[in-house]
Amino acid sequence: MPRFSTSVSALRSSAIRELMSLASRPDIISFAGGMPGNELFPVDEVEELFRGLDTKTKQAAFQYGPTPGLPSLLESLGGFLERKGLPVKKNRLMITTGSQQALSIVARAFVDPGDQVLTEYPCFIGAIAAFRSAGAQIVSIPVDEEGLDIAMLRKEAARPDPAKFLYITPYFHNPAGMLYTSERKRELVEALQGRDIPLIEDDAYGDLWFSEEDRERLTPIKALDPEGIDICYMGSFSKILGPGLRLGWLLAPEAIYEKCELIKQSADACSPSFSQVIADAFIRSGKIDGYIATVREEYKHRAASMTNALRKHLPEYVRWNEPKGGFYIWLTLPEGADATEILKRAIEGGAVFVTGSTFDPAGKRNNTMRLSYCNNTPAEIERGIPIIARAIREVCG
Amino acid sequence: MPRFSTSVSALRSSAIRELMSLASRPDIISFAGGMPGNELFPVDEVEELFRGLDTKTKQAAFQYGPTPGLPSLLESLGGFLERKGLPVKKNRLMITTGSQQALSIVARAFVDPGDQVLTEYPCFIGAIAAFRSAGAQIVSIPVDEEGLDIAMLRKEAARPDPAKFLYITPYFHNPAGMLYTSERKRELVEALQGRDIPLIEDDAYGDLWFSEEDRERLTPIKALDPEGIDICYMGSFSKILGPGLRLGWLLAPEAIYEKCELIKQSADACSPSFSQVIADAFIRSGKIDGYIATVREEYKHRAASMTNALRKHLPEYVRWNEPKGGFYIWLTLPEGADATEILKRAIEGGAVFVTGSTFDPAGKRNNTMRLSYCNNTPAEIERGIPIIARAIREVCG
Numbered sequence: 001m002p003r004f005s006t007s008v009s010a011l012r013s014s015a016i017r018e019l020m021s022l023a024s025r026p027d028i029i030s031f032a033g034g035m036p037g038n039e040l041f042p043v044d045e046v047e048e049l050f051r052g053l054d055t056k057t058k059q060a061a062f063q064y065g066p067t068p069g070l071p072s073l074l075e076s077l078g079g080f081l082e083r084k085g086l087p088v089k090k091n092r093l094m095i096t097t098g099s100q101q102a103l104s105i106v107a108r109a110f111v112d113p114g115d116q117v118l119t120e121y122p123c124f125i126g127a128i129a130a131f132r133s134a135g136a137q138i139v140s141i142p143v144d145e146e147g148l149d150i151a152m153l154r155k156e157a158a159r160p161d162p163a164k165f166l167y168i169t170p171y172f173h174n175p176a177g178m179l180y181t182s183e184r185k186r187e188l189v190e191a192l193q194g195r196d197i198p199l200i201e202d203d204a205y206g207d208l209w210f211s212e213e214d215r216e217r218l219t220p221i222k223a224l225d226p227e228g229i230d231i232c233y234m235g236s237f238s239k240i241l242g243p244g245l246r247l248g249w250l251l252a253p254e255a256i257y258e259k260c261e262l263i264k265q266s267a268d269a270c271s272p273s274f275s276q277v278i279a280d281a282f283i284r285s286g287k288i289d290g291y292i293a294t295v296r297e298e299y300k301h302r303a304a305s306m307t308n309a310l311r312k313h314l315p316e317y318v319r320w321n322e323p324k325g326g327f328y329i330w331l332t333l334p335e336g337a338d339a340t341e342i343l344k345r346a347i348e349g350g351a352v353f354v355t356g357s358t359f360d361p362a363g364k365r366n367n368t369m370r371l372s373y374c375n376n377t378p379a380e381i382e383r384g385i386p387i388i389a390r391a392i393r394e395v396c397g
Numbered sequence: 398m399p400r401f402s403t404s405v406s407a408l409r410s411s412a413i414r415e416l417m418s419l420a421s422r423p424d425i426i427s428f429a430g431g432m433p434g435n436e437l438f439p440v441d442e443v444e445e446l447f448r449g450l451d452t453k454t455k456q457a458a459f460q461y462g463p464t465p466g467l468p469s470l471l472e473s474l475g476g477f478l479e480r481k482g483l484p485v486k487k488n489r490l491m492i493t494t495g496s497q498q499a500l501s502i503v504a505r506a507f508v509d510p511g512d513q514v515l516t517e518y519p520c521f522i523g524a525i526a527a528f529r530s531a532g533a534q535i536v537s538i539p540v541d542e543e544g545l546d547i548a549m550l551r552k553e554a555a556r557p558d559p560a561k562f563l564y565i566t567p568y569f570h571n572p573a574g575m576l577y578t579s580e581r582k583r584e585l586v587e588a589l590q591g592r593d594i595p596l597i598e599d600d601a602y603g604d605l606w607f608s609e610e611d612r613e614r615l616t617p618i619k620a621l622d623p624e625g626i627d628i629c630y631m632g633s634f635s636k637i638l639g640p641g642l643r644l645g646w647l648l649a650p651e652a653i654y655e656k657c658e659l660i661k662q663s664a665d666a667c668s669p670s671f672s673q674v675i676a677d678a679f680i681r682s683g684k685i686d687g688y689i690a691t692v693r694e695e696y697k698h699r700a701a702s703m704t705n706a707l708r709k710h711l712p713e714y715v716r717w718n719e720p721k722g723g724f725y726i727w728l729t730l731p732e733g734a735d736a737t738e739i740l741k742r743a744i745e746g747g748a749v750f751v752t753g754s755t756f757d758p759a760g761k762r763n764n765t766m767r768l769s770y771c772n773n774t775p776a777e778i779e780r781g782i783p784i785i786a787r788a789i790r791e792v793c794g
Contacts, residue, residue: 002595002627003561004656005509005531011659041459043452055440062438062639097494097643097665104664108530112402113510129663133505134402164400198399230399242459244670246494259401262408266526267501268494272669273641 007113007135022352029351029384031371034174034327040298041242042282042291049281061277065270067261069095069249073280077249080283084206085223086233092257094264097271099204099236099248100126105267106165106200106232106250107134109259116163118156120148122330122359122368124174124202127167138361139163143176145321147184150191157195165198165232171218172205172326175359175370179217179324189226198230198256204248205326207240207292210300214324222251232256237279239327240292245275299327305378306371309385315393327374337367337396345391351384404510404532419749426748426781428768431571431724437695438639439679439688446678458674462667464658466492466646470677474646477680481603482620483630489654491661494668496601496633496645497523502660503562503597503629504531506653513560515553517545519727519756519765521571521599524564535758536560540573542718544581547588554592562595562629568615569602569723572756572767576614576721586623595627595653601645602723604637604689607697611721619648629653634676636724637689642672696724702775703768706782712790724771734764734793742788748781 023030050058060070068074073095078088096102103126111117113135119127121140131138141152148168156163168188170180180188192199199221206218222233236248252260264270282288303323310320310329319332333339339355346352356368371388373381420427447455457467465471470492475485493499500523508514510532516524518537528535538549545565553560565585567577577585589596596618603615619630633645647657661667679685700720707717707726716729730736736752743749753765768785770778 002653003507003593005505005507005512007509008506008656008660011656011663013655013659035461038453038456038460041456043455043459046459047448047455051444056435058440058444059435059438060641062440062443062641063435064432064635064640097669100666101664108402109405110400110402112404115402126663126666129659133660133663164402196400238461242671243461244457244459246665246667246669256399258410259405259408262410262526263405263530266408266523266530267498267664268643269497269523269640270643272494272643272672274639274672274675275669278671 007133011133019352019354022347027350028347029376029380029387031351031353031373031376031384031388033375034372035243035375036239036295037375040295042287045287045291046278046282049285049287050278053277053281057277061274063273065273065276067265067270068093069271070273070276070280073276076280076283080288081251084220086220086251087223087225088251090225091251092254094250094252094257094260095271095276096248096250096264097268098238098243098246099202099234100130101264101267102234102248102250103127103130104133105260105263107131107136108263109256110164110198111136118153118163118166118197119361120168121361121365122175122356123361124169125358127202128361131167136164140361143173143178145178147180148188150184150187153188153191157191157197162195162197165200166192167200167202169202169204170221171203172208172324172328174205174326175328175354176330177321177323177326177328179214182217185221189221189224189229193226193228198232201231201233203233204236205239206235208296208299209325210296210303211324230256240288241279241282245272245279247271247275247279299374302373302376302378302381305381306373306385309381313386313389315389315396317396318392327372329371329373331369331371333367333369333392333396335367339366339369342369342391342395345394346388349387349391351387353388404530408530416749416751419744424747425744426773426777426784428748428750428770428773428781428785430772431769432640432772433636433692434772437692439684442684442688443675443679446682446684447675450674450678454674458671460670462670462673464662464667465490466668467670467673467677470673473677473680477685478648481617483617483648484620484622485648487622488648488650491647491649491654491657492668492673493645493647493661494665495635495640495643496599496631497527498661498664499631499645499647500524500527501530502647502657502664504528504533505660506656507561507595508533515550515560515563515594516758517565518758518762519572519753520758521566522755524599525758528564533561537758540570540575542575544577545585547581547584550585550588554588554594559592559594562597563589564597564599566599566601567618568600569605569721569725571602571723572725572751573727574718574720574723574725576611579614582618586618586621586626590623590625595629598628598630600630601633602636603632605693605696606722607693607700608721627653637685637692638676638679642669642676644668644672644676696771699770699773699775699778702778703770703782706778710783710786712786712793714793715789724769726768726770728766728768730764730766730789730793732764736763736766739766739788739792742791743785746784746788748784750785
């Protein structure tokens with residue numbers, strides 16, 4: 001056996017890989033994936049935009065670009081983020097190869113093997129993988145429907161040798177589906193101020209809100225620009241253009257940015273210029289705004305189909321969130337229920353979802369399930385949810 | 398100051414960043430970059446290929462793909478590599494985000510902070526950055542015009558706690574420009590067999606040979622499939638399609654591949670589907686073969702312009718290789734000469750190159766210079782080389 005490094009020896013393949021191969025079977029209705037529906041991608045618009053570019057720009061799409069990103073995209077994306085109130089000019093912006101790379105880079109920047117980092121429970125699996133790959137010990141703090149457990153955060157922040165950072169996904173949480181309240185964000189900031197624990201704020205879904213009245217709660221903490229706390233804000237083109245472009249971004253204070261740029265240089269030199277040229281044209285043409293408005297409506301429609309079906313079919317003892325945006329509904333079963341057993345029955349019936357333990361850094365708590373409605377038609381949702389409900393009843397009574 | 402990780406605290410920005418910003422000035426002739434000329438990219442062919450794809454494939458270009466790569470590209474690239482004699486079926490193939498990511502992944506797979514790795518001197522700077530970012534201590538073994546110093550390799554391999562791997566770029570070396578002999582490759586294999594030191598074989602330039610008679614020397618060591626040695630073979634679309642697509646590959650034995658896939662999953666989830674769809678169409682259409690033949694001729698022509706100019710203008714005490722392929726000519730100045738001082742004078746004259754110390758893991762040895770002819774017209778070469786020659790004479794007499 002080759003002499004692998006310590007941190008990679010500890011890495012194990014996630015069950016999600018097998019699940020995804022199941023999810024691609026045509027006879028299975030999948031509520032497992034976190035990917036947009038293929039039919040929603042702006043294929044024709046992008047092809048037309050590319051055709052209209054001048055030769056010099058098309059050639060640049062084939063060439064290496066600067067490590068932090070193509071200057072034209074940094075400018076147009078900077079404008080896009082400034083319209084969200086983000087302090088782009090006071091920080092440095094970097095294009096990453098998906099926001100997954102932003103997570104990986106931030107982990108490398110801060111974590112020595114054995115160091116602690118704080119995450120939410122439940123937590124985005126890509127973040128768990130990135131932090132663990134850097135050798136981090138994950139300390140998870142539960143979220144409720146308003147955000148992170150602040151008392152527990154205060155306790156962790158007060159330790160003499162506190163964790164290297166706190167990672168949160170406050171806007172249409174993956175997998176918990178919820179949206180932080182403004183009050184909870186304020187409390188979180190207070191708990192971190194002056195504590196030397198940078199905040200990693202992941203905002204991959206924030207554009208996908210369903211109701212105007214929730215928009216105030218969507219203001220990034222980074223946009224509030226609180227003093228005494230280093231905030232690394234990250235986002236992605238995956239949900240507002242297409243994950244296949246592999247483009248995300250990191251907005252970070254200068255000192256952190258400098259280290260992250262060196263790590264990125266050694267990780268893949270630069271993000272794909274081809275994708276960057278496309279994303280830049282998509283923003284500059286203004287098409288991005290119309291596209292976001294369209295998918296927002298579509299996901300709202302799909303979410304409504306799913307909530308209707310859940311209301312109709314689920315046993316009363318299952319608790320779940322009414323989604324305000326994003327991709328996910330998080331089901332909580334009675335204490336002691338085993339979502340893995342439910343998944344087995346659901347697969348037999350022809351539907352899949354992701355079990356809660358996948359999102360538990362400790363891999364244990366499993367009386368929860370994530371259902372995604374982003375990649376299903378209302379008809380599929382109406383056929384699939386009864387299968388899930390039946391599997392739950394079979395296991396939980 | 399944020400509490401950065403130990404390995405990132407040690408990372409420093411390379412001088413090459415400033416050099417590259419100089420290199421983009423229109424009044425400067427740059428022999429510094431290792432990028433293909435923009436005018437050589439197959440822009441029209443790729444646009445036409447993309448237009449001809451069916452809707453399903455175009456949609457897949459916007460979607461996440463499997464971590465190891467799109468199945469269709471793994472198949473077509475596998476065929477491309479099998480035609481080079483590589484044992485694709487006995488190993489596992491993975492698409493990476495440029496071969497830079499393959500370097501980064503391999504480093505993460507094997508290196509714990511403080512571990513030694515073996516490289517050539519001089520060594521590709523991307524590899525130095527990737528290995529160092531994983532915390533590696535680099536032990537460099539000199540190359541001559543036939544390959545690595547075998548006696549020194551034997552000594553290093555015989556240590557009780559040997560280095561984690563050996564990294565080499567045997568085919569049109571970056572920066573040394575040379576091509577390993579078959580004999581030297583044989584000796585290298587013998588030195589490593591049974592030593593538990595995997596070989597990382599980087600073949601980014603192998604397709605760019607200038608003469609049929611050198612082709613035998615271009616057979617990858619991986620293709621010889623020697624027993625008792627784990628070989629990770631990596632390559633790139635950067636020189637045979639375009640670096641802006643950020644696509645490379647890693648062909649590795651199963652056990653190593655498994656770990657590398659987990660690292661890739663956490664690094665960026667998957668490489669850009671958009672680029673992969675393009676590369677797949679480029680291979681399957683057969684256009685890649687015609688394109689490689691074209692750029693091969695073009696680089697051969699540029700190399701001839703540069704060797705003519707060097708022969709005419711350089712002082713006799715400068716030693717350099719006649720390139721047999723690839724992008725680079727490596728100049729060796731008399732012992733004690735300072736290429737940084739020559740670079741200063743050259744910049745004043747209006748031309749840039751990369752100093753030898755950049756490619757020295759220890760950052761010291763500096764009586765060498767890398768000239769790249771890949772991105773210059775013969776006219777630029779004829780104007781630029783006299784500037785370089787003058788700077789050398791001013792400093793070395």
